[in-house]
């Protein structure tokens with residue numbers, strides 16, 4: 236059974252955010268990471284050195300693997316940041332700065 | 335403002351909640367500071383309120399204990415909960431303490447709380463040892479998968495393998511299966527024969543054995559292949575995990591040649607045990623023994639005014655955290671009101687603590703990562719996930735440059751110098767260097783914007799317990815990991831030039847009502863067998 240059904244969830248109305256310009260649906264209360272997982276996305280960063288894809292690892296704000304750019308601000312931990320209507324989420328390349 | 339003595343509790347998990355209830359019902363004003371949005375910690379992590387979950391208990395274990403804590407908190411008249419606060423430093427002054435916290439999730443501002451005593455109840459985080467492919471998306475910590483499920487009601491994929499070692503793997507596999515994920519296998523390196531040999535000692539807590547048996551039965555119903563004495567030798571995939579190779583372990587903990595098997599999956603939930611958060615204790619100068627904060631029978635650290643409880647003092651599950659927190663809260667209440675406490679007052683909690691500690695010490699000897707895990711770590715395996723340092727580089731630092739401890743490896747390779755401040759790779763670096771993992775002595779518990787730091791250095795007027803806001807710069811410019819040259823690009827606000835905002839005096843969560851002798855946090859042995867050593871949930 237899917238976890239929303241299992242927990243008897245009656246979430247507030249869904250809204251839209253974008254990931255690299257593509258629209259995805261989000262539920263209020265979820266973090267950016269949970270929103271991306273629900274949309275089937277598991278990576279949203281490429282590492283500074285080898286450019287390897289990364290996403291959630293620890294899920295609790297300790298590992299900093301899930302860094303993402305939200306509304307122009309890089310290096311946000313996707314597993315901590317709540318998603319908001321209209322958020323522009325961007326895959327973060329390297330440091331997230333133009334260098 | 336209140337004339338009551340003030341206690342700051344850092345961490346609102348089972349330990350912090352039990353302590354808060356025990357202390358507040360004995361006349362102490364408690365400020366409960368936690369990085370999460372809601373109280374509960376790891377064990378009682380609940381769906382975000384806006385998800386409107388009518389049956390949150392469906393994903394939990396020991397929900398009735400949570401209800402007692404929740405009701406106790408609602409009735410407590412003097413517990414102020416400050417959510418979304420990431421404590422980066424606790425400062426000890428001549429006659430009080432200042433707790434400094436970054437306001438999340440932005441982390442651009444810092445707040446401080448004054449207190450007469452501090453309880454460190456910050457819990458722990460999961461240890462994962464590296465193997466080829468462990469940095470692929472879709473490979474997550476077992477606890478992380480559980481946390482995302484409990485809070486976000488979301489799963490990372492359709493087909494999972496749960497692997498590693500430890501009592502947490504059972505509830506994680508059960509939880510994922512119940513949430514609709516096909517759990518292809520539960521791969522546990524521990525040897526069931528070792529459990530059989532300790533059957534007598536395990537029987538001391540029959541409730542725990544029954545709990546584990548219950549999980550196992552549910553996993554079998556979900557057709558999960560149980561693979562004890564096996565390990566994951568590699569995860570495969572390009573942009574995300576597509577399969578794992580598992581293999582049997584021989585009696586020495588070495589992979590048995592020819593037993594390798596490939597299992598297709600899009601998720602690997604993996605963990606090798608838990609590590610305690612010791613950072614705040616270290617910076618306060620508290621004694622850290624091995625990798626846990628030292629606490630005496632009253633849960634006092636060796637620094638006057640600082641108590642510690644829960645997994646920060648040693649990993650043992652939520653019931654142990656509750657017992658320790660309860661004792662800490664009572665000890666604090668007595669000491670802050672000028673009494674020497676009488677330990678007989680908390681004899682039942684002390685008894686649970688003793689039994690649960692003995693039990694978790696036993697589990698520690700049974701659940702061990704495979705003895706030769708480093709054999710699987712190829713030279714090109716990334717070990718430090720932040721700085722992308724490979725096992726080969728670490729081996730070179732050890733073999734050719736003579737590094738014999740984690741610190742020297744770090745200086746030579748940058749392993750452990752990134753954002754996570756070494757939390758993720760330290761056990762692996764120690765294992766590859768062939769030395770013991772030792773406390774890291776982090777300067778700050780969290781990466782902190784320079785602007786916030788600059789401001790914290792100024793002489794400050796901290797009002798009694800009212801949170802004060804400091805504006806910092808961008809969190810990009812952080813100290814705490816080591817600064818690196820190539821992280822440029824962001825304008826620095828090292829002087830934290832913005833005006834500071836002093837918050838007016840309303841305590842956030844002031845629930846009215848009479849103080850009452852609420853035992854919300856008290857561990858009880860009467861409800862359905864043993865107080866869950868709590869790998870449930």
Ligand SMILES: Cc1cc2nc3c(=O)[nH]c(=O)nc-3n(C[C@H](O)[C@H](O)[C@H](O)COP(=O)(O)OP(=O)(O)OC[C@H]3O[C@@H](n4cnc5c(N)ncnc54)[C@H](O)[C@@H]3O)c2cc1C
Pocket residue numbers: 293295344345346347348349350367368369370374375376377378419420421422455456457458459460476477478480481502505611643644645646651652655779867868869870871
């Ligand atoms: C990701 C994860 C998932 C887990 N899932 C389970 C499970 O499903 N079942 C189970 O039996 N056990 C689980 N555990 C084990 C769990 O740690 C214990 O069972 C129990 O929660 C320990 O209680 P505690 O009060 O000591 O700490 P915790 O419950 O860990 O609570 C500590 C609290 O302190 C906060 N904190 C830490 N550092 C700071 C800081 N610097 N500033 C502010 N706040 C801070 C944390 O956010 C947390 O809310 C899990 C552990 C982890 C790491």
Ligand code: FES
Pocket residue numbers: 290291292293294295296297298299300301302312313314315
């Ligand atoms: S997943 Fe580890 S910090 Fe977000």
